[in-house]
Amino acid sequence: MSLSKEDAARGYWKENLRFMLILLVIWFAVSFGAGILFVDELDTIRFFGFPLGFWFAQQGSIYTFVALIWVYVWKMNRLDRKYDVHEE
Amino acid sequence: METQTLIYLVVGATFALYIGIAIWSRAGSTSEYYVASKGVHPIANGMATGADWMSAASFISMAGIISFTGYDGSVYLMGWTGGYVLLAMCLAPYLRKFGKFTVPEFVGERYYSQTARVVAVICVIFISFTYVAGQMRGVGIVFSRYLEVDINVGVIIGMAIVFFYAVLGGMKGITYTQVAQYCVMMFAYMVPAIYISLLITGNPIPQLGFGSTVSGTDMSVLERLNGLGTELGFNEYTDGTKSTIDVFFITMALMVGTAGLPHVIVRFFTTPTVRDARKSAGYALLFIAILYTTAPAVAAFARTNLLTSVPNTAYTELPEWFETWETAGLVAWQDKNDDGVVQYGPGAPFVGAPNFAGETGEYGQRIVTNEPTPAETELYVDRDIMVLANPEIAGLPGWVVALIAAGGLAAALSTAAGLLLVISTSVSHDLLKSNMMPNISEKKELLAARIAAGVAILIAGIFGIYPPAFVAQVVAFAFGLAAASFFPVIVMGIFSKKMNKEGAIAGMIVGLTFTFSYIVFFKFISPEMDNAAYWWFGISPEGIGTLGMIFNFIAAVAVASFTKAPPEHIQHLIEDIRVPRGAGAAVAH
Incomplete structure (x- = not known):
């Protein structure tokens, strides 16, 4: 299947947006969700000696952020190739 | 060897290293000067971004702030790291593909408007100067504490060093110096942190x-902290005092502000490819996260140590470090009830920073002449002590103390250099080259950039020597304004083909004016009203940038919906920056 250049660019962009949105939902959930909005509820749960909400606010969210960027890097490199828009 | 000699040796050695790197990597063209010829490896770029990002405040003050505020301190931890996720996914790859030198350049070209570019330049300069003033002061303070020189002499030495490598090396010199500074900083931060963790x-x-549990007990560190704190009348360490909405808005403003800060964004212009720009963001956050996940642990350990060894102890039986730091003026004790025992609780013991009379009291304490407050607490503790005094509290050798001094200097110098470069670039490239003297030769532009950097260092130094009273207050400005101006404008410029010049300018003006007025009102016009009772929806000035950003988006979309769509060549430009292929070397112009 050969896509025209415009179709490829459009498909690439669509998939990129969908993937970005998923990652940003996780980004929001671990920090604003677990670390702020639901912190009191989660604090009733113990997690390796931490109240869980507090752990998300001071540790867990940061680990997740690092992981999110690397997943993004890995996935986008594949996406670049799939739609043949990668750098030579 | 004596600690003082060690400090001179270690600090001297690191300075020699920075200058050596500057000479080795001096810049010969504007491309080298502005963006290091776009040839920086992602790992090096990640370290440089980390050093650039982590300022004297991150290195010295952050653990202390968390130590005294517990859960509330999380806003800095999440806010100053979460922004990198936005950067990596929404800005960095596309701005790298765009392939120019500065943020105002993108704004000006994407919105086909010199006005937009000039507004952007003014924001860049304002935000960067706000920040750099604090850094130069930080350099002076570290010098005066560890090297026993006057704060002003410290500022001047710091200026000379930064002048040397920023003016000579430009972005190239700064980047490689920052790699070295990152290593110094992290080593200096981690060694005492590991020791104190082992100790407790x-x-x-x-x-x-x-x-984990505190050694010798079956209680976890946090349980112990909550227990010790509540006994003395503090809130539980793991609970905050700020309202949820305020924590939410401050965290968001810091995240979005981080992603909109020009000296951070420009880092992603320096990589060879779009792929490397994404990777750089990954490395940068990884390297930053090492310090940011250690800081809250250090905060909790230091607090545990403070609460177990000082309150309700007779002054004459306090640990040795207390006297050392009392001499330095970072802790003070005012025996309000004349019992010779240190009482510690919530609130301030007396009005303002300690004012020592120069004589000692009956127990040997330094007499403080400040007016006491009605609170029962008698102890004043500067937040910086939580990092600075750690090596002594943990009983570490002199070379670790020397490392902390070198690390604090590295943190302040690296951030100052990055900011000064952004200021000089904005002046020479965005104002001179694009507005006033379009025909200027590259050689002259480079000279102009160097002169601008020199002048900026002088101004920053003057701020460091005569710190304006508002330095602490204006940090909210830098993040708030970046959040309310750059972030929305750049994001819409990439993700919406319909966003036009009118919309972007309207958005920036609405976002900036709103945020600026709110902060000025509560910080300068009516500081006595700066509390939750008067804030809109309970949002403090620190968090108002988030609302400014929302207003920016709304105004921009509204105005764009009834004005003319951007011209066709702009729509092509957007399509082009959305795909990685074709990102060449720096575009000459």
Whole structure:
């Protein structure tokens, strides 16, 4: 299947947006969700000696952020190739 | 060897290293000067971004702030790291593909408007100067504490060093110096953190020790802290005092502000490819996260140590470090009830920073002449002590103390250099080259950039020597304004083909004016009203940038919906920056 250049660019962009949105939902959930909005509820749960909400606010969210960027890097490199828009 | 000699040696050696790197990597063209010829490896770029990002405040003050505010301190931890996720996914790859030198350049070209570019330049300069003033002061303070020189002499030495490598090396010199500075900083931060973690919990990894039990008990560090704190009348360490909405808005403003700060964004212009720009963001956050996950652990350990060894102890029986730091003026004790015992609780013991009379009282304490407050607490503790005094509290040798001094200087110098470069670039490239003297030769532009950097260093130094009273207050400005101006404008410029010149300018003006007025009102016009009772929806000035950003988006979309769509060549430009292929070397112009 050969896509025209415009179709490829459009498909690439669509998939990129969908993937970005998923990652940003996780980004929001671990920090604003677990670390702020639901912190009191989660604090009733113990997690390796931490109240869980507090752990998300001071540790867990940061680990997740690092992981999110690397997943993004890995996935986008594949996406670049799939739609043949990668750098030579 | 004496600690003082060691400090001179270690600090001297690191300075020699920075200058050596500057000579080796001096810049010969504007492309080298502005963006290091776009040839920086992602790992090096990640370290440089980390050093650039972590300022004297991150290195010295952050753990202390968390130590005294517990859960509330999380806003800085999440806010100053979460922004990198936005940067990596929404800005960095596309701005790298765009392939120019500065943020105002993108704004000006994408919105086909010199006005937009000039507004952007003014924001860049304002935000960067706000920030750099604090850094130069930080350099002076570290010098005066460890090298026993006057703060002003310290500022001047710092200016000379930064002048040397920023003016000579430009972005190239700064980047490689920052790589070295990152290593110095991290080593200096981690060694005492590991020792103090071992000391309190027996676990060498601070992030794990943070959740472990205190050695010799079956109570976790946090339980113990909550217990010790509530006994003295403090809130529980793991609970905050700020309202949820305020924590939410401050965190968001810091995240979005981080992603909109020009000296951070420009880092992603320096990589060879779009792929490397994404990777750089990954490395940058990884390197930053090492310090940011250690800081809350250090905060908890230091607090535990403070609360177990000082309150309700007779002054004459206090640990040795207390006297050392009392001499330095970072702790003070005012015996309000004349019992010779240190009482510690919530609130301030007296009005303002300690004012020592120069004589000692009956127990040998330094007499403080400040007016006491009605609170029962008698102890004043500067937040910086939580990092600065750690090596002594943990009983570490002199070379570790020397490392902390070198690390604090590295943190302040690296951030100052990055900011000064952004200021000089904005002046020479965005104002001179694009507005006033379009025909200027590259050689002259480079000279102009160097002169601008020199002048900026002088101004920053003057701010460091005569710190304006508002330095602490204006940090909210830098993040708030970046959040309310750059972030929305750049994001819409990439993700919406319909966003036009009118919309972008309207959005920036609405976002900036709103945020600026709110902060000015509460910080300068009516500081007595700066509390939750008067804030809109309970949002403090620190968090108002988030609302400014929302207003920016709304105004921009509204105005764009009834004005003319952007011209066709702009729509092509957007299509082009959305795909990685074709990102060449720096575009000459």
